[in-house]
Amino acid sequence: MLQNDKDTIVAIATATGRGGVGVVRLSGENLSAYIEGIIGRKVSPRQASYCRFLDSAGSTIDEGVALYFPAPNSFTGESVLELQGHGGMVILDSLVQRCVSLGARVARPGEFSERAFCNDKMDLAQAEAIADLIDASSVEAAKSAVRSMQGEFSKLINQLVEEMIQIRIYVEAAIDFPEEEIDFLQDEKLFSNLDKLSSDISRVLEKAQQGSLLKDGLTLVLAGRPNAGKSSLLNSLAGNDTAIVTSVAGTTRDVLREKIVLNGLPLNIVDTAGLRDTDNEIEAEGVRRAWREIEAADQILFIVDSTQDSVPELESVWPEFFDRYPNSNQQLTLVLNKIDLSGLAPGAVPGAQKTFAISVKEQTGFDTLVDHLQKSAGFLGHSEGLFSARRRHLVSLENALNLITIGIAQLRDAGAGELLAEDLRQAQKELSEITGLFTSDDLLGRIFSSFCIGK
Ligand SMILES: Nc1nc2c(ncn2[C@@H]2O[C@H](COP(=O)(O)OP(=O)(O)OP(=O)(O)O)[C@@H](O)[C@H]2O)c(=O)[nH]1
Numbered sequence: 429m430l431q432n433d434k435d436t437i438v439a440i441a442t443a444t445g446r447g448g449v450g451v452v453r454l455s456g457e458n459l460s461a462y463i464e465g466i467i468g469r470k471v472s473p474r475q476a477s478y479c480r481f482l483d484s485a486g487s488t489i490d491e492g493v494a495l496y497f498p499a500p501n502s503f504t505g506e507s508v509l510e511l512q513g514h515g516g517m518v519i520l521d522s523l524v525q526r527c528v529s530l531g532a533r534v535a536r537p538g539e540f541s542e543r544a545f546c547n548d549k550m551d552l553a554q555a556e557a558i559a560d561l562i563d564a565s566s567v568e569a570a571k572s573a574v575r576s577m578q579g580e581f582s583k584l585i586n587q588l589v590e591e592m593i594q595i596r597i598y599v600e601a602a603i604d605f606p607e608e609e610i611d612f613l614q615d616e617k618l619f620s621n622l623d624k625l626s627s628d629i630s631r632v633l634e635k636a637q638q639g640s641l642l643k644d645g646l647t648l649v650l651a652g653r654p655n656a657g658k659s660s661l662l663n664s665l666a667g668n669d670t671a672i673v674t675s676v677a678g679t680t681r682d683v684l685r686e687k688i689v690l691n692g693l694p695l696n697i698v699d700t701a702g703l704r705d706t707d708n709e710i711e712a713e714g715v716r717r718a719w720r721e722i723e724a725a726d727q728i729l730f731i732v733d734s735t736q737d738s739v740p741e742l743e744s745v746w747p748e749f750f751d752r753y754p755n756s757n758q759q760l761t762l763v764l765n766k767i768d769l770s771g772l773a774p775g776a777v778p779g780a781q782k783t784f785a786i787s788v789k790e791q792t793g794f795d796t797l798v799d800h801l802q803k804s805a806g807f808l809g810h811s812e813g814l815f816s817a818r819r820r821h822l823v824s825l826e827n828a829l830n831l832i833t834i835g836i837a838q839l840r841d842a843g844a845g846e847l848l849a850e851d852l853r854q855a856q857k858e859l860s861e862i863t864g865l866f867t868s869d870d871l872l873g874r875i876f877s878s879f880c881i882g883k
C-alpha cells in the first residue's frame with residue numbers, strides 16, 4: 429500500500445490561466461483550523477456557503493463559495509474543503525499560500541486521487557479513468573472513460589478474478605488432499621471451466637484493446653524509398669499540406685506528425701525520410717530518425733512507386749526490415765502508389781499478401797486500404813459499451829491469458845496440477861494489478877505522479 433501520510437494537502441484544482449471561477453481544494457484529517465482561519469466561522473457540511481476568504485491579518489483575499497465535505501463522504505475519503513473564488517492565478521496562489529501558512533502542504537500531482545484510492549473510494553482502474561477522461565480527445569474516448577470511471581471495467585476484471593478463484597480452490601484442494609484421488613486428466617469439468625475462463629479473458633481483452641485504441645489511437649508510420657509518395661499520402665489523409673512534396677528524391681528529412689480520425693479510429697500518422705544510403709549528412713540523420721519511428725510504430729505502410737517495379741513481394745521489397753525484424757511482418761502493409769501512371773487496378777492486389785494499390789494523386793484505392801488498417805488493428809468501428817483501457821491493462825490481460833494457456837497445456841500433457849496451480853496464482857496476480865489490489869508501491873507512485881496537480 430502506498431504511504432498515505434497524514435499531511436493536509438492543498439492545490440489549485442482548476443486549469444492554469446484566467447477564468448470566471450477558480451477552485452482551491454484542501455484535503456486532510458481535520459480541517460476545522462483551516463475553516464476557522466480562512467473563513468472565520470463554521471460552515472455547514474455539503475452546503476454552499478457564500479463567504480470572504482481571509483488572510484492572516486483578517487483582510488479579504490477574495491469572496492466566493494466554500495464547500496465542506498467532512499470525512500469520509502468526500503472525493504478523497506478525508507475531510508475536503510473547496511474554495512471557489514475568482515479564476516485568476518494571483519488570487520488562487522494567495523489562497524494556496526494562506527492554506528500553507530496554516531500548515532498545509534502543496535499536493536503532489538495525482539495526490540488527491542491517490543488518497544481516494546488508498547481510502548477505498550475507487551480502485552486503480554477507476555482512478556486512471558478519471559485522468560483519461562480529463563485527457564480524452566474525442567467524444568467516444570470520453571464516453572468510454574466515463575464507463576471505466578463508473579467501474580464497468582473493474583467489474584469485469586473482478587468477475588474474472590472470482591471465476592479464477594473458484595478454479596483455484598478446486599485445484600488447490602485436489603493437490604492438498606491427494607487421498608481424494610482426483611484424476612486431473614480425466615476431469616472434463618476442470619478443462620471446460622479453464623476453457624471458459626480463457627475465452628472470458630479473451631473477450632475482456634478484445635474490448636480493452638478497442639478502448640485503448642480509442643484512447644491512444646494507432647501510430648501509423650509511412651516509410652519507403654525517396655519519391656514513393658509518402659508525404660503526398662500524409663497530406664492527403666490529413667487534408668492539408670503539412671509536408672513539402674517535390675519531385676526531388678530526398679525531400680523529407682524531419683519526422684512529420686499528423687493526428688486524424690478515420691472512420692472513428694484515431695490515427696497518429698508519421699511521415700519519414702525516404703530510406704536510402706546517402707552521403708548527405710542531413711538526409712542520413714533523417715534516415716536514422718525514420719528507423720526510430722519504424723521501430724515504435726503500431727503499423728507501417730511501406731510505400732512503393734508502382735511505376736518503378738513490377739508487383740513486388742512484401743519480403744523482397746524491403747530486405748533491411750526483414751534483416752532487422754525477421755519475425756515481425758504482421759504490422760507491415762505494402763502500398764503500391766501512383767497507379768494512375770502504372771495502370772494497376774485500385775484496391776487489394778490479387779494474389780499478393782497485404783498489398784494495396786492506390787493513387788494519391790487521383791485518390792483511388794483509399795477505402796480498401798483504410799478498411800484493411802482498421803481490421804488489422806482489430807478496430808470494430810464503434811464505441812458502444814466500450815471502456816477506456818491503458819497499455820498496462822492490456823499487458824496484464826495478455827499475461828493472464830498466456831499463463832492460463834500454459835497451465836492448461838501442462839495439465840493436458842503432463843497431468844501437472846501443481847504447475848497449473850502456480851500459473852493460476854500468477855494469473856490472478858496479473859488481473860489484480862489492474863484494479864490495484866496487488867500493485868507495487870513503485871508502480872502506483874508512477875501511475876499517480878502522471879496525473880495533473882490538483883487531481
Ligand atoms: N502521378 C502521381 N504522382 C504522385 C503520386 N503521389 C505522389 N506523386 C508525386 O511523386 C513525387 C514525390 O512525392 P512525395 O510525396 O514528395 O514523395 P516522398 O515519398 O515523400 O519522397 P521523399 O520525401 O523524398 O522521401 C511528387 O512529385 C508527387 O507529386 C501519385 O499517386 N501519382
Ligand SMILES: [Mg+2]
Pocket residue numbers: 658659660671672679680700701702
Ligand atoms: Mg517526403
